[in-house]
Amino acid sequence: xxxxxxxxxxxxxxxxxxxxxxxxxxxxxxxxxxxxxxxxxxxxxxxxxxxxxxxxxxxxxxxxxxxxxxxxxxxxxxxxxxxxxxxxxxxxxxxxxxxxxxxxxxxxxxxxxxxxxxxxxxxxxxxxxxxxxxxxxxxxxxxxxxxxxxxxxxxxxxxxxxxxxxxxxxxxxxxxxxxxxxxxxxxxxxxxxxxxxxxxxxxxxxxxxxxxxxxxxxxxxxxxxxxxxxxxxxxxxxxxxxxxxxxxxxxxxxxxxxxxxxxxxxxxxxxxxxxxxxxxxxxxxxxxxxxxxxxxxxxxxxxxxxxxxxxxxxxxxxxxxxxxxxxxxxxxxxxxxxxxxxxxxxxxxxxxxxxxxxxxxxxxxxxxxxxxxxxxxxxxxxxxxxxxxxxxxxxxxxxxxxxxxxxxxxxxxxxxxxxxxxxxxxxxxxxxxxxxxxxxxxxxxx
Amino acid sequence: xxxxxxxxxxxxxxxxxxxxxxxxxxxxxxxxxxxxxxxxxxxxxxxxxxxxxxxxxxxxxxxxxxxxxxxxxxxxxxxxxxxxxxxxxxxxxxxxxxxxxxxxxxxxxxxxxxxxxxxxxxxxxxxxxxxxxxxxxxxxxxxxxxxxxxxxxxxxxxxxxxxxxxxxxxxxxxxxxxxxxxxxxxxxxxxxxxxxxxxxxxxxxxxxxxxxxxxxxxxxxxxxxxxxxxxxxxxxxxxxxxxxxxxxxxxxxxxxxxxxxxx
Numbered sequence: 278x279x280x281x282x283x284x285x286x287x288x289x290x291x292x293x294x295x296x297x298x299x300x301x302x303x304x305x306x307x308x309x310x311x312x313x314x315x316x317x318x319x320x321x322x323x324x325x326x327x328x329x330x331x332x333x334x335x336x337x338x339x340x341x342x343x344x345x346x347x348x349x350x351x352x353x354x355x356x357x358x359x360x361x362x363x364x365x366x367x368x369x370x371x372x373x374x375x376x377x378x379x380x381x382x383x384x385x386x387x388x389x390x391x392x393x394x395x396x397x398x399x400x401x402x403x404x405x406x407x408x409x410x411x412x413x414x415x416x417x418x419x420x421x422x423x424x425x426x427x428x429x430x431x432x433x434x435x436x437x438x439x440x441x442x443x444x445x446x447x448x449x450x451x452x453x454x455x456x457x458x459x460x461x462x463x464x465x466x467x468x469x470x471x472x473x474x475x476x477x478x479x480x481x482x483x484x485x486x487x488x489x490x491x492x493x494x495x496x497x498x499x500x501x502x503x504x505x506x507x508x509x510x511x512x513x514x515x516x517x518x519x520x521x522x523x524x525x526x527x528x529x530x531x532x533x534x535x536x537x538x539x540x541x542x543x544x545x546x547x548x549x550x551x552x553x554x555x556x557x558x559x560x561x562x563x564x565x566x567x568x569x570x571x572x573x574x575x576x577x578x579x580x581x582x583x584x585x586x587x588x589x590x591x592x593x594x595x596x597x598x599x600x601x602x603x604x605x606x607x608x609x610x611x612x613x614x615x616x617x618x619x620x621x622x623x624x625x626x627x628x629x630x631x632x633x634x635x636x637x638x639x640x641x642x643x644x645x646x647x648x649x650x651x652x653x654x655x656x657x658x659x660x661x662x663x664x665x666x667x668x669x670x671x672x673x674x675x676x677x678x679x680x681x682x683x684x685x686x687x688x689x690x691x692x693x694x695x696x697x698x699x700x701x702x703x704x705x706x707x708x709x710x711x712x713x714x715x716x717x718x719x720x721x722x723x
Numbered sequence: 724x725x726x727x728x729x730x731x732x733x734x735x736x737x738x739x740x741x742x743x744x745x746x747x748x749x750x751x752x753x754x755x756x757x758x759x760x761x762x763x764x765x766x767x768x769x770x771x772x773x774x775x776x777x778x779x780x781x782x783x784x785x786x787x788x789x790x791x792x793x794x795x796x797x798x799x800x801x802x803x804x805x806x807x808x809x810x811x812x813x814x815x816x817x818x819x820x821x822x823x824x825x826x827x828x829x830x831x832x833x834x835x836x837x838x839x840x841x842x843x844x845x846x847x848x849x850x851x852x853x854x855x856x857x858x859x860x861x862x863x864x865x866x867x868x869x870x871x872x873x874x875x876x877x878x879x880x881x882x883x884x885x886x887x888x889x890x891x892x893x894x895x896x897x898x899x900x901x902x903x904x905x906x907x908x909x910x911x912x913x914x915x916x917x918x919x920x921x922x923x924x925x926x927x928x929x930x931x932x933x934x935x936x937x938x939x940x941x942x943x944x945x946x947x948x949x950x951x952x953x954x955x956x957x958x959x960x961x962x963x964x965x966x967x968x969x970x971x972x973x974x975x976x977x978x979x980x981x982x983x984x985x986x
Contacts, residue, residue, distance in 0.1 A: 325851070328854075328855050330851050330854060330855065354857050354859065355857075357854070357855055357856070357857045358857045360855055362852070362855045364848045364851065364852055365848070366847070366848070368847060368848035368849050368851065368852035369849070369852075370844075370849055370852075370853075371843075371844070371847065371849065381856065381858075382856045382857070382858075385856065385857070385858050386856075386857060427852075430852075430856075434856075
């Protein structure tokens with residue numbers, strides 16, 4: 278599963294206005310990539326070019342050996358069956374209710390019986406927390422629900438490439454956190470190739486394996502997350518910091534002299550904020566195969582990276598990976614620091630948990646972790662839900678210590694409310710996060 | 724539409740639009756035999772189009788028939804050819820009035836509804852979403868709409884003919900004191916069966932043109948919600964112009980090819 282998308286020298290303009298030119302990047306198979314950029318830099322246009330809705334003037338988009346920009350209409354429709362696309366406001370069919378909307382691709386492309394359709398549709402609806410809203414028309418639901426329904430529709434055909442057009446615009450922070458978690462879990466389950474177009478910094482910092490940025494009608498950068506997150510490129514830095522000082526102005530771009538002056542003023546304040554570890558998969562979801570592949574790829578190109586990025590890559594390695602790639606702790610001062618599990622400052626704790634994602638902690642590190650994290654080492658084993666059911670020490674038993682959600686500290690009440698609205702059928706408090714209720718069950722059953 | 728920069732000479736934009744319109748018409752024809760035929764959508768659209776057009780068509784057809792009857796009635800009385808009133812009014816209604824009334828209604832009520840529907844789908848990304856899901860919007864949405872416009876146009880044409888002739892009869896016989904027998908008997912004097920056929924064929928063409936133009940403007944609206952409104956407006960105007968031109972051509976060809984009924 279998962280298909281590589283190779284974009285070569287792509288250029289698009291509307292009339293005399295160049296949107297972007299000479300964009301070359303490769304979305305690696307099965308990995309999550311994010312495309313950032315200030316508003317109006319043609320991120321959505323790029324997305325539409327990938328699926329052949331718009332035809333770029335130059336360049337190629339090669340998927341499975343077929344160039345989307347120049348292939349025949351029949352080939353294009355075949356290639357599109359590999360895609361799942363979440364449009365900005367869901368793009369649901371206004372004349373159909375949610376159930377029919379989500380069933381639409383199945384009815385068009387498969388010869389499934391109505392019962393099979395129903396099973397798949399209900400599974401996807403539960404995945405995005407829309408059970409109970411089947412008969413609603415798209416005009417009757419909120420923007421967030423539309424987005425989730427659009428996602429469910431994009432997923433029903435089990436696509437190998439999933440494109441998200443601003444999944445987080447217009448969603449509240451809690452739902453965005455859920456959606457991001459859903460994206461990571463989906464990637465682990467399906468091993469599909471993901472591309473998220475967004476301008477949400479938090480998403481960009483926590484979700485992807487690779488990040489790209491469009492700026493000034495060019496692809497400013499594309500590479501492993503460590504590279505962009507440690508970049509000193511002014512535009513990237515400004516964007517990731519969300520500040521006014523820098524080359525990006527209110528309207529497209531700024532006078533370069535002014536930008537330089539502002540940056541000089543900012544001197545002491547420069548630098549990208551510290552890298553936040555990627556979101557982990559939810560307990561019970563199989564490991565992401567992409568992580569290993571990406572690590573191999575990044576490690577192979579390690580020497581070509583900046584010093585900062587290199588350091589971050591090395592820092593993210595667990596002990597087992599370090600052994601695998603022949604990196605010793607002595608190579609880098611940061612590693613020695615990470616190696617000590619004793620210090621329980623919150624930041625260090627999250628670093629440890631990142632490592633646990635790879636299932637490669639040493640025995641003593643496992644001992645120092647909260648119980649449920651330890652169990653992630655064997656995600657496929659039947660696992661009693663009991664440690665999470667008790668809920669006596671909510672901080673410790675939180676199933677996913679996603680830093681983003683901790684930072685926002687969702688009150689318990691909120692998640693109760695969410696469960697109510699999503700209409701999960703599980704009794705009591707067994708499932709704190711109803712969006713993933715079914716999946717964690719399934720993982721446990723294996 | 725976009726791409727104004729390519730316009731090299733005056734009128735190039737209009738030519739390009741025309742080309743695209745014809746391309747869409749060809750696409751529709753090509754998608755016609757494709758399976759599975761969207762029978763459900765087709766029936767829904769027929770029902771919808773019939774719903775928005777039947778009443779206005781009938782209401783337009785009655786006075787249309789009446790006006791022709793009154794006009795002809797006074798004319799024929801002056802000429803002393805009262806017995807031919809029925810024949811003349813049938814000829815006028817079946818050959819000319821009913822395709823024109825059908826065209827007006829199919830373009831004004833049906834085409835505008837199709838255009839607005841597709842246009843609002845387009846700006847909500849529904850059309851794009853459908854394409855991305857691997858479903859051709861031309862096959863799924865446009866073909867059933869064009870076909871239903873054609874079917875409804877043919878049926879409407881029949882209805883206008885009947886209602887118009889009945890209106891003519893009513894005004895001629897009741898209001899002007901004509902003889903019912905003479906009115907009915909003269910039907911066959913000037914009119915012939917092929918007049919009905921040409922009326923229906925015209926209606927078929929009108930339905931196709933109205934459907935294709937509405938779909939074309941609907942699928943390519945100027946940006947924004949206002950764009951959809953503009954597109955609807957343009958679609959109605961363009962359809963009117965095209966329909967009257969086509970009507971003129973078809974009438975000319977028909978009159979050349981089919982000899983009039985000898986008396």
